[in-house]
Amino acid sequence: MDNLVSDLQTLIRQPSVSAKKTGLVECANLVASMMQRSGINSGVLYLDDQSIPPIVYGEVRSKVNPSRTLLFYNHYDVQPEDPVELWDDDPFSGKVENNKVYGRGSADDKGELITRIKAVEYCLKATGDVPCNVKFMVEGEEEIGSIHVEQYLEKYKEKLACDGVIWEFGYIDAKERPVISLGMKGLLYVELLAAGPVRDAHSSLAVLIENPAWRLVQALATMRDSKGRVLIKDWYKEARPFAKQELAAIAREPFDVQEFKQEYGVKRFVNNATGTDVKKALVGMPTCNIAGFDSGYIGEGAKTVLPAKARVKIDFRLVPGMVPEKQLARLKKHLKDRGFSDIEVKFIHGEEAARTPLSDPFVKVVEEAAKESFGNYVLSVSAAGTGPMYSFVKVLQAPCISIGSTYLFARIHSPNEFARIEFLNRCTKCMARILEKFAA
Numbered sequence: 001m002d003n004l005v006s007d008l009q010t011l012i013r014q015p016s017v018s019a020k021k022t023g024l025v026e027c028a029n030l031v032a033s034m035m036q037r038s039g040i041n042s043g044v045l046y047l048d049d050q051s052i053p054p055i056v057y058g059e060v061r062s063k064v065n066p067s068r069t070l071l072f073y074n075h076y077d078v079q080p081e082d083p084v085e086l087w088d089d090d091p092f093s094g095k096v097e098n099n100k101v102y103g104r105g106s107a108d109d110k111g112e113l114i115t116r117i118k119a120v121e122y123c124l125k126a127t128g129d130v131p132c133n134v135k136f137m138v139e140g141e142e143e144i145g146s147i148h149v150e151q152y153l154e155k156y157k158e159k160l161a162c163d164g165v166i167w168e169f170g171y172i173d174a175k176e177r178p179v180i181s182l183g184m185k186g187l188l189y190v191e192l193l194a195a196g197p198v199r200d201a202h203s204s205l206a207v208l209i210e211n212p213a214w215r216l217v218q219a220l221a222t223m224r225d226s227k228g229r230v231l232i233k234d235w236y237k238e239a240r241p242f243a244k245q246e247l248a249a250i251a252r253e254p255f256d257v258q259e260f261k262q263e264y265g266v267k268r269f270v271n272n273a274t275g276t277d278v279k280k281a282l283v284g285m286p287t288c289n290i291a292g293f294d295s296g297y298i299g300e301g302a303k304t305v306l307p308a309k310a311r312v313k314i315d316f317r318l319v320p321g322m323v324p325e326k327q328l329a330r331l332k333k334h335l336k337d338r339g340f341s342d343i344e345v346k347f348i349h350g351e352e353a354a355r356t357p358l359s360d361p362f363v364k365v366v367e368e369a370a371k372e373s374f375g376n377y378v379l380s381v382s383a384a385g386t387g388p389m390y391s392f393v394k395v396l397q398a399p400c401i402s403i404g405s406t407y408l409f410a411r412i413h414s415p416n417e418f419a420r421i422e423f424l425n426r427c428t429k430c431m432a433r434i435l436e437k438f439a440a
């Protein structure tokens with residue numbers, strides 16, 4: 001553990017903020033040399049455009065079982081450290097206090113990464129071998145949307161070929177149980193623009209000039225009903241319904257409704273959802289969410305203005321089966337059919353959902369490893385959020401499962417981010433167990 005903590009400190013002390021493009025190549029090289037010292041053959045790989053941050057690739061071939069390969073996907077970049085003044089120490093100090101390692105990236109994702117590296121190092125030191133082949137893919141743009149991950153997967157498809165992927169991240173809940181998550185929702189992110197007069201006008205002219213903010217509000221009102229259902233034609237057409245096994249697993253998932261409502265200060269849920277419906281919504285309900293709306297004057301006092309334009313950003317969460325491009329075409333058609341063809345639709349981001357079926361033997365492997373190293377675990381059919389999991393499933397044709405070492409309240413993306421050493425320890429054991437069981 002001393003060795004693990006000091007290596008984690010070394011990683012934290014090398015800032016690698018993808019949003020600011022600082023220290024990325026340096027950190028990639030650092031990770032590669034650290035992996036090398038742990039006995040993992042590693043190096044950095046680039047796309048044709050060398051200004052794109054490299055990935056770190058690592059591998060160890062198993063003597064005993066070279067027919068099975070597990071891939072660890074992680075990232076070496078971190079979120080910006082700002083606002084610096086809210087940190088108790090230097091954000092890149094790697095300070096150890098109260099059995100915690102502090103610093104940007106201590107949990108997300110350098111803490112997670114170090115548990116994978118040390119699990120492999122442990123196997124090598126204990127037995128001179130690894131139970132199955134192990135590969136690493138550590139990218140440098142996760143915190144800015146993994147923009148080139150699919151290109152890297154495509155380019156290095158053969159190198160990265162595997163039979164299963166352990167995802168970069170996993171929470172440990174308030175009851176100290178790791179959350180095994182089998183999937184992620186997809187996403188369609190768009191911006192809608194409504195144009196009015198060529199410049200802001202005196203609002204007395206609202207008798208003659210159509211207000212673009214109203215256009216947008218009226219268009220938005222046709223897209224979703226008050227129960228949260230998306231009203232765009234065929235929106236749910238390919239959305240895969242829950243399998244029986246998934247419904248049973250969702251019913252077993254713990255979720256404290258009262259605590260959640262209190263945390264967010266809300267009295268009721270969308271569509272007055274209660275009981276299992278709340279969990280079903282989190283795991284598998286598509287959404288149409290207004291992420292931001294911008295138009296006209298919202299400063300102090302009154303300004304009687306008719307704005308020249310209005311725009312809104314919308315994120316649609318998607319579930320397995322739904323293809324972002326198809327949904328985008330449906331949205332465009334919807335606006336046109338409803339008489340809003342003047343509203344411009346800008347595509348910003350699309351990602352398909354991914355979900356490993358409960359019947360996949362890989363699920364049992366991770367469940368057993370989690371039970372042995374943490375005593376208990378929570379099984380989640382899918383996270384409510386989005387990540388590039390589908391790219392891995394599609395390109396590598398391998399199941400992905402997420403489990404990790406990050407305490408639920410570890411302040412990731414916030415000042416004073418930390419990793420709990422005890423969880424790093426248990427997670428490292430868990431990773432070693434996964435390797436053993438995956439080989440069997």
Ligand SMILES: [Zn+2]
Pocket residue numbers: 079108143412413
């Ligand atoms: Zn993050």
